[in-house]
Amino acid sequence: MRRGRIWPVLFLFPVGAVFVYLLVGRYPLSPGEVFGALFRPEDVAPTVLRLVWSVRLPRALVAALVGANLALAGAAFQGVFRNPLVDSRILGVSAGAAFGAALAILMGVPWAYVDGISFLFGLVAVGMVIFIARRFGGTVIVLVITGVLVGSLFSALIGVTKYLADPLDVLPAITYWLLGSIPEIPGWAPVGKLSVVAALAGGALILSRWRLNVLSLEGREAAALGLDVARWRTGVILAGTLLVASAVSQAGMIGWIGLLIPHAARALLGPDHARVLPAAAAMGAGFLLVIDILARSLMESVIPLGILTGIVGVPAFLLLFMKHLARGGGWG
Amino acid sequence: MRALIATVVVVLLCSLGALPQGKLVITDQAGRSVEIETPVERVVSLYGVATMYLYALGVQDRLVLGTYVGLRPETPPWEALSAVDPDLPEKYSRAKPSLEEILAREPDLVLASATIDRETADGLSAFGVPVLLLHAEDVQGIKEATEILGKVFGTEERVARLIAYLGESVERIRGLMAEKGLEAPRVLFVGTRPLRVASGDMYQTELIRLAGGIPVAEELRGYWQNVDIEQVLLWDPEVIFIAPYGKVFPEDLFADPVWRAVRAVREGKVYKMPRVFAPWDVPTPESFLGLLWMAAKLHPELGIDVVAEAQAFYRDFYGYELSEAILSVIAG
Numbered sequence: 001m002r003r004g005r006i007w008p009v010l011f012l013f014p015v016g017a018v019f020v021y022l023l024v025g026r027y028p029l030s031p032g033e034v035f036g037a038l039f040r041p042e043d044v045a046p047t048v049l050r051l052v053w054s055v056r057l058p059r060a061l062v063a064a065l066v067g068a069n070l071a072l073a074g075a076a077f078q079g080v081f082r083n084p085l086v087d088s089r090i091l092g093v094s095a096g097a098a099f100g101a102a103l104a105i106l107m108g109v110p111w112a113y114v115d116g117i118s119f120l121f122g123l124v125a126v127g128m129v130i131f132i133a134r135r136f137g138g139t140v141i142v143l144v145i146t147g148v149l150v151g152s153l154f155s156a157l158i159g160v161t162k163y164l165a166d167p168l169d170v171l172p173a174i175t176y177w178l179l180g181s182i183p184e185i186p187g188w189a190p191v192g193k194l195s196v197v198a199a200l201a202g203g204a205l206i207l208s209r210w211r212l213n214v215l216s217l218e219g220r221e222a223a224a225l226g227l228d229v230a231r232w233r234t235g236v237i238l239a240g241t242l243l244v245a246s247a248v249s250q251a252g253m254i255g256w257i258g259l260l261i262p263h264a265a266r267a268l269l270g271p272d273h274a275r276v277l278p279a280a281a282a283m284g285a286g287f288l289l290v291i292d293i294l295a296r297s298l299m300e301s302v303i304p305l306g307i308l309t310g311i312v313g314v315p316a317f318l319l320l321f322m323k324h325l326a327r328g329g330g331w332g
Numbered sequence: 333m334r335a336l337i338a339t340v341v342v343v344l345l346c347s348l349g350a351l352p353q354g355k356l357v358i359t360d361q362a363g364r365s366v367e368i369e370t371p372v373e374r375v376v377s378l379y380g381v382a383t384m385y386l387y388a389l390g391v392q393d394r395l396v397l398g399t400y401v402g403l404r405p406e407t408p409p410w411e412a413l414s415a416v417d418p419d420l421p422e423k424y425s426r427a428k429p430s431l432e433e434i435l436a437r438e439p440d441l442v443l444a445s446a447t448i449d450r451e452t453a454d455g456l457s458a459f460g461v462p463v464l465l466l467h468a469e470d471v472q473g474i475k476e477a478t479e480i481l482g483k484v485f486g487t488e489e490r491v492a493r494l495i496a497y498l499g500e501s502v503e504r505i506r507g508l509m510a511e512k513g514l515e516a517p518r519v520l521f522v523g524t525r526p527l528r529v530a531s532g533d534m535y536q537t538e539l540i541r542l543a544g545g546i547p548v549a550e551e552l553r554g555y556w557q558n559v560d561i562e563q564v565l566l567w568d569p570e571v572i573f574i575a576p577y578g579k580v581f582p583e584d585l586f587a588d589p590v591w592r593a594v595r596a597v598r599e600g601k602v603y604k605m606p607r608v609f610a611p612w613d614v615p616t617p618e619s620f621l622g623l624l625w626m627a628a629k630l631h632p633e634l635g636i637d638v639v640a641e642a643q644a645f646y647r648d649f650y651g652y653e654l655s656e657a658i659l660s661v662i663a664g
Contacts, residue, residue, distance in 0.1 A: 026432040047435070047459060054458070055431065111451065167555035169447040184431045185455045300397075301427035 006268065010282045014064055017289035021060040024293050026300065027051060058186045063292040064285035065194035066182070066247040067257055071284025072202050073243040074258030075265065075276050079216040080236045081140055088244045088258025090144065091237065092151030096125025097248035099154040102161040102174045115190065115249040122245030125150055130234065138230055143237075179304030180252035182292055190250045197246040198281075201239040205277055212236060212273040254305050256313030257284050263320050358483060361476055362446040362465035364453075369440060369462075372484055376439040378428055378449055381468050384609065384616035385478055388494055388649045389487045392417045396437045399425050401610040402577050412658075413609045416650050431455055441484065468615050470538055471498070494649065498620045502542050505627045508634045509544050517630055519545035520569035520596070521613070523556045524578030526585060527564070531557050535615045536575075543626035545571065561590055571630055572596040576607035603629050606661045608646065608654065621645050625662065639663050 022034050029048060036044045037052035073088045081090065088094065100121025104114040130138075133146045158178070165171040183190070205212070214227050215236065223229050244258070265279040288305070291312065295303045356368045375391075377383040377398040386395050395417075403409055405424070414420045425433075431452070434442065439461055444453055446467035453463040464484070468477035475495055482491030509516075519540045521530035530536035532550035540547040548567035549559070572594070574580050582602040585591040596602055605612045605622060612622030621642055628636040642662050646652040654662070 026430055027436040050459060051432070051435070172448060184452075185458070296430060296432070299427075300425050300429045300433040302430045 014285035017286045018060045061191045062186045063288045066251045067284040067288025068281040069243040069247040070257040071261035071280040073240040075262035075280040076240045079212045091129045091147035092125040093122045093244045095151040095154035097122030097245045099157045106161045118249035119245045126241040177252045180254035180306035201242040209273040256309040360464045361467040372441045374439045377443040379445040382443040388617035391485045516546045517570035518548045519571045522574045569596045572602040574604040576605040576611040
């Protein structure tokens with residue numbers, strides 16, 4: 001497929017997936033009922049109306065936005081850290097956000113506030129990483145190591161919350177949340193929160209795509225091109241952090257999207273961030289929609305998303321990696 | 333005149349035979365006031381313990397979807413339950429069903445757990461499906477839950493009989509023990525691993541007390557707790573019961589030289605609880621029989637004929653004839 005023609009396909013993928021999402025579910029809704037609910041709401045039964053407008057549509061949009069945010073952040077992080085194994089969990093933001101949620105559930109905070117606390121702890125984790133890394137020179141390698149350490153610290157703290165949790169009610173809630181899932185009845189608030197972050201942080205990243213290209217060069221080369229490397233790097237990290245924290249705070253830990261999708265985007269479109277970022281956003285949205293459709297239709301209960309993305313993600317990643325090696329490629 | 337009398341008789345007969353018709357307002361065990369349209373014909377149960385009460389009340393044909401207590405297809409308990417409910421495969425849900433799956437079964441009523449299903453209850457209420465939150469985790473909770481179910485299904489008489497069975501068993505054990513001047517032995521209840529024991533907050537501990545034993549682990553709080561073998565030696569239980577599920581058997585303890593230092597193991601008083609439909613140690617109706625079985629093991633002097641009791645119990649409440657195989661397990 002030529003590159004010019006790939007864009008319409010890339011953007012029709014998530015849009016089409018949203019429509020499929022609306023049509024698929026355990027409750028038998030005919031396409032006529034779904035489209036009726038969308039376009040002629042006065043003619044359909046209240047249950048159908050509520051299923052489409054309060055359950056499936058907001059859930060589809062949450063899935064799309066979470067996928068887009070994770071993939072965008074992954075693409076930006078891979079560029080900034082010049083490392084193909086980096087994903088959205090680097091710098092401990094996921095672990096921090098997950099700990100925030102686990103802590104909130106443990107303390108019995110009402111569900112409406114769990115996402116806010118989770119988001120906050122994601123920012124705290126990355127704040128810690130940046131603060132500590134600065135004192136040791138703030139190079140890429142120092143950032144990555146500090147990120148791993150802070151991430152491990154928060155993982156251990158998640159362990160503490162699980163250990164302290166009541167195994168009858170609180171522990172299953174924490175465990176299920178950690179495995180990742182789109183809430184059954186999300187309502188429109190999460191859609192709003194995710195959209196705002198996606199628009200601000202995602203928009204900022206896409207606007208600074210050229211600088212990301214320069215940042216993904218060696219630091220000295222980037223500096224030679226007249227870029228304040230440290231400042232821009234921090235800026236990109238902050239934008240990525242907001243994206244990941246928003247996604248994790250709404251849907252828990254969903255692995256593989258932040259790693260796999262940027263690679264897929266690069267495999268399709270080459271290394272230029274001007275192409276990779278929007279493509280990753282579209283593909284991430286479509287991918288998570290497809291995964292969530294599977295999660296909700298395969299069995300009578302909902303399969304946690306983290307499990308499915310792993311099962312789909314690992315073989316997909318292997319395939320991409322093998323293809324890349326077969327072409328004689330390195331990473332760069 | 334004769335016509336009038338005939339009409340009156342017909343009306344009386346109808347009202348006697350008919351299901352309760354109209355609206356019922358019930359306060360559930362979470363203290364919520366729930367309005368239910370009767371007769372209730374289609375029930376979804378998300379609470380495995382409550383599911384088992386539907387069978388004991390003889391209304392399993394109104395269950396359209398349910399979770400069960402540790403039940404897996406093609407196992408002996410599955411075969412046994414299939415005999416009293418041929419539709420088991422259609423209504424069996426391995427894990428908690430999704431919101432859409434529940435709605436797709438078009439329930440008149442959903443039974444759920446007061447500890448873990450509050451959110452689901454709110455979600456279903458938005459669709460106009462009444463949800464009763466139940467909490468049958470101890471004797472008091474069982475009494476309240478069955479009373480509610482009796483009202484809902486119009487089976488008050490059966491509920492009274494079931495609860496009387498439990499009350500009479502408790503009185504019988506207490507009376508016989510006092511009469512014969514028996515001492516209560518120290519008892520440990522072991523779960524899915526030898527050193528995973530039932531805590532003081534659990535139903536198993538309440539059963540031990542009612543059966544005339546002293547639960548050694550009653551100081552422990554919460555759910556199953558992992559303990560040290562040294563703690564077990566310190567408790568030095570005179571009798572050990574093992575949960576019906578899991579892979580721990582008396583032979584494992586008899587074969588272990590360290591466990592042989594424990595009095596119960598030395599004296600051969602380690603027993604695995606039976607299971608017919610649901611395990612006898614969880615707060616389902618069958619646990620009433622579990623209580624008698626425990627008392628018979630703790631105090632052979634009481635002369636309780638568990639086999640005869642079990643045959644009568646299953647015949648009476650389930651219309652089920654126990655097989656020779658299970659009878660020999662119960663006889664131990």
